[in-house]
Amino acid sequence: IKWTIADVKILQLALISETDEYSRMEKEAEQLEDVLKKVSGVRSIKVSAYPEQEVRIEINLEKLYQYKIALSQVINIIQSNNANIPGGDIDLGGKNFNIQTSGSFKDLKEIENVVVNSVNGQILFLKDIANVCRTYEDPKYIAKFNNKRAIFISADQKIGTNIFDVSNSLKEKVEEYKSKLPKSMSLETVFDQSQSVDKRLTGFFLNLLQGLILVGTILFLVVDIQTAIIVMLVIPISILIGIGLLDLSRFGLEQMSIAGLVIALGLLVDNAIVVTENISRYIQQGLSNFEAAVKGTSQITWAIISSTLTTILAFVPMMLMQDITGDFIRSMPVTVSYTLLASLLIALTLTPLLSEKFMSKNSVSKERKARKFLNKFVSNTYKSKLQFALDHPKTIIISAVIFFLISLSLFPLVGISFFPKAEKPLFMININLPEGSSISKTEKVANYVEEILMKKEEVINFTTNIGNGNPRIYYNVVSKTNADNYAQIFVELKEYNYDEFNNFLSELRNEFDDFAGAKIEVKDFEQGPPVEAPIAIKILGDDISSLRKISLDVENIFINTEGTVNVNNPLSTTKTDLYVNINKEKAAIYGVPIFEIDRTIRASINGLTISTYRDKTGKEYNIILRSPEGEKTDVEKFDRIYVSSISGGQIPLKQLAKIEFKTSPLTINHFDLARTVSLTSDVLSEYSVNSVTNQIVEKLKSYPFPKGYSFYIGGELESQQQSFGGMAKAMIIAIVGIFGILVLQFRSYKQPLIVFSAIPLAIIGSIIALLLTGNSFSFTAFV
Structure with missing residues (x-):
């Protein structure tokens, strides 16, 4: 069986060191990467959150200005000295030899000794x-992991592989590698x-065990007893048959398929139950076990086929949903359908066989006599209520209609949330600073949040990502990448309790609300x-x-x-840029x-990749030309920049362009060919998404x-409307199909209408149950 999950990381590790150089940490991480890549079922291993090494040429603009050398001249000279062009081939003595030139840099000394100019007969080296320097x-x-410097190693699995096998193999390799790590x-x-998947599967198997015990007890x-x-x-x-069919259809045991089970x-x-009860009835009437099994099963074959097909048709609309919600939930109705088909197959084959082998008239009669008092009590109680x-009839019908209308009036109190909260002891903290903020400033805000988290006894671990989001570990969370003004902290608590969890998040939100200069959002995970x-x-x-x-x-x-x-609100703040207005x-x-x-x-201000350097081990590094680190950057710096003309002259930039400040919005998006801004909000756990949205829409x-x-x-x-809107036609077809099957079964139009009339009354119990449990009407409640 292929136990699969959504396309997310199945394991995230943190390699931690407060003293080692990043280069040493990178080496260890890459060695571990090589080990983990060999594990069967692993699709990829990614090492992230470490700075790459580079060869940096820190150019002194003052000296360039002094010697009247254009930056482009330096770039061109370095590139021409690092060329490695094939020299062709030559025939010598009947043998063909390739011609190779030694044009590329061998070491940093060669780069330093590149001749860039000759002034008054004196050679000027780079x-x-x-x-x-490197x-x-x-x-x-x-x-960082728990406020300690770290590099992340994350793994994802191949589609169709067993998450437990892959995860266990990975963890074995990790434990082996830990012993080889330096003490630092x-x-x-x-x-x-795999722990999350294991909890879901454990929950399912506990439900299965509880169901078996309850069914067995009630039937006994x-x-x-038979x-x-x-x-x-x-x-x-x-x-098991349903799971097998699920596997053949290339669905795995994941969140929605487990829910389907x-x-x-x-x-x-x-x-x-229907088949065994009918066989038992014929055995009591004196038929042999074989005759009872054949007659008892054949008598109700079309009845159970009809009931199974009507139930499956009720799930067909969910299979036909086409949007992203359909892709997400499709495995659930497929699982239900396969399992019901399997139960139908078993009821018509294995169940009669077992009944024929193990049932007997004496044991059946004896067992019924032993429960005569219980049967009499149930029969008399139900009979009296049915007779009333x-x-x-008018009283019952009017009462049912009244209860139905009352339940509908209570529906606004229930509220609607398409998918419920994830109910995990995990949450995220997203930190957003104004556009243009440096990563060092973002780190200071992240440090402030970390200090608060370290004081909380409920917190087990927290993982900090500055300038990037955390590797994707939850299927519906897609984080930002490459943003200096952004940080994300992934937090794990000791345990999950609904009230305590939400109170803890509210407490954090209150602490972060008044923080000036940054927006700190506390978000819990959601399903869907x-x-x-x-x-x-x-x-x-x-x-x-x-x-x-x-x-x-x-x-x-x-x-x-x-x-x-x-x-x-993306337009609540604007960004100010330096605009180089070139006089063309x-x-x-x-x-x-x-x-x-x-x-x-670009080269003068932020640095420019101008070539590559390969060391003796064969590893390549970018050669970056830039200003010295720590050099003061101001508008006057542009006055010291020279550019080269086609004729080789050196022209001051200030003669060709003006430096201006320009304000602009952070982002400009389009929707239906019109400019648009999208305002977003999360909803507190005690509120309904639909209710809050409707209040905003009314305003x-x-x-x-x-x-x-x-x-x-x-x-x-919008997702609800698209999902249920696309399901409307499929629901009409399913209802017509169910009605048709019932007409064929009962050979009547009245009886199917009577069956259909009872369906809306289920809403009475549903709404009362949701109110009593404090849950909103969600997709799972709809199912």
């Missing part, structure tokens, strides 16, 4: 105007996906397919300034609506290509949108 790139991704390093497990009390044993035997066999547990027992209903956010409202229009004004008003509506948290006419007069200006500015309906501006509802509500 080392005279620059410092050449060092680490500027940090782009900083990782340690290796810790950040996240193990009401029917007989029937109880036979039914208890065929239930797990039906489950749990649902099927309550359905598949019916066929076995038959004698007072990925959506932009539980609540999302898109504002559409053409003018950016008008969109920004409207978005700020809508943001206030979000904030002032009870139940919202982590409100985000002057550039053309001086013969300076625009590309030359762009390249020179927006009364908002005075200018002509040409409108709003569009996204988020979870």
Whole structure:
């Protein structure tokens, strides 16, 4: 059986050291990577959160200015001295030899001794105007585990492999490798996906065991011991066949398929009970076991086929959902259908066989006599209630309608949330600083959050990612990448208790709310397919300034609506950029290509990759040309930059361009060909997503949108509408199919209508149960 999960990392490790160089940590991580790659079932191993080494040429712009040397001239000379062009081949004495040149740099000394110019007969070397060294790139991704410097190693599995086999093999290799690590390093497990899958499967098998015990006990009390044993035997066999069919269909045992098995547990027992009970009845009437098995089964064959098919048809609409929600939940209705088909097959084959072998008239009769008192009590109680209903049909019908209407009136109190919370002792903290903030500033804010987490007794571990999101360990969480102003902290608590968990998150939110200079969001995990956010409202229009004004008003509506948290408005802040306004006419007069200006500015300010260097081991490093680290960067720096003209002249940049400050929005998105801004929000656990969204929508309906501006509802509500909207036609077809099967079975139109009339009454118990348990109406409640 292929136990699979969604396409996420199944294992995340942290290689920790506070003293070792990153290069040594990287070496150990890569050695472990090589070991783990060999494990059967592993698709890939990724090492992340360490800075790459580079050869850095720190150019002194003052000396360039002094010698009137353009930066592009230095770039071209370095590139031409590091060329390795094949020299062709030559025929010598009847043998063919390839010609190789030794043009590439052998060591850093060769780079330092590159001649860049000759002034008054004096040779000027690169080392005279620059410092050449091998060092680490500027940090782009900083990782820590429990506030200790770390490198992450994460693994994902091949599709169709057994997560437990792969995970156990990986963990064995990890334990072996730990003994080889230097004392200054340690290796810790950040996240193990197999534990989560194991909990789900354990929950399912406990449900199966509980179901078997309950079914067996009830059948023993009401029917007989043989029937109880036979039914208890065929239930797990039906489950195994269903899992086998699931495997053949390339579905695995994952979150939704396990949920399907749990649902099927309550359905598949019916066929076995009906068949065994009918066979038992014929044995009591004096038929032989063989005759009773044949007659008892054949008499109700079409009845149980009809009942099974009607149940399967009820799940067909979910199979036909086409959007992302359909992809997410499809394995659940498929699992239910396969398991029910398996139970039907077993009920018509194995169940009669077992009944013929193990049932006897004496034991059946004896068992029934032993429970005569219980049967009499049940029969008399039910008979009296049924007789009352038959004698007072109007009273019963009116009462049912009243209860139905009352339950519908209570529905707003229940609320709607498409998918419930994940209910795991895990959550995330997302940190967003203003656009343009440095990664060092982001690290300071992350350190502040870490200090608070370290004081909390409930916290076991926390994993910090600065400049990047955590490796994907949960199927519907897609984190940011390569953002200096962003950090994400993945937190694990000792245990999960609904009230205590939500109180803890509220406590953290209160501590972070007043933090100035950064937005710190505390988010718990949710179930369901990925959506932009539980609540999302898109504002559409053409003018950016008008969109920004409207978005700020809508943001206030979000904030002032009870139940919202982590409100985000991309246009609430703007970014200011330095704009190099190139005078193209002057550039053309001086013969300076625009590309030359762009390249020179990039190299002078942030650094530019100009070539590569290969050391003696064969490892390649980028050669970066840039200003010295720590050099003061200001607008005057642009005055010291020279660019090369086509004729070889050196032209000051200030003669060709003006440096200006320019303000612009962070992002400009489009929806239906119109400019748009999307405002998003999470919802507190005690509130319904639909209820909060509807409150916001009602306020927006009364908002005075200018002509040409409108709003569009996204988020979870949009996902619901798309999912259930696409399911409407399939539901009509399924209902017609169910009705057709019932008509064929009963050979009547009235009886199927009577059966259908009872379906809405199920809402009464559903709504009362949801109210009593404090749950909202979700997709699982719908099923």
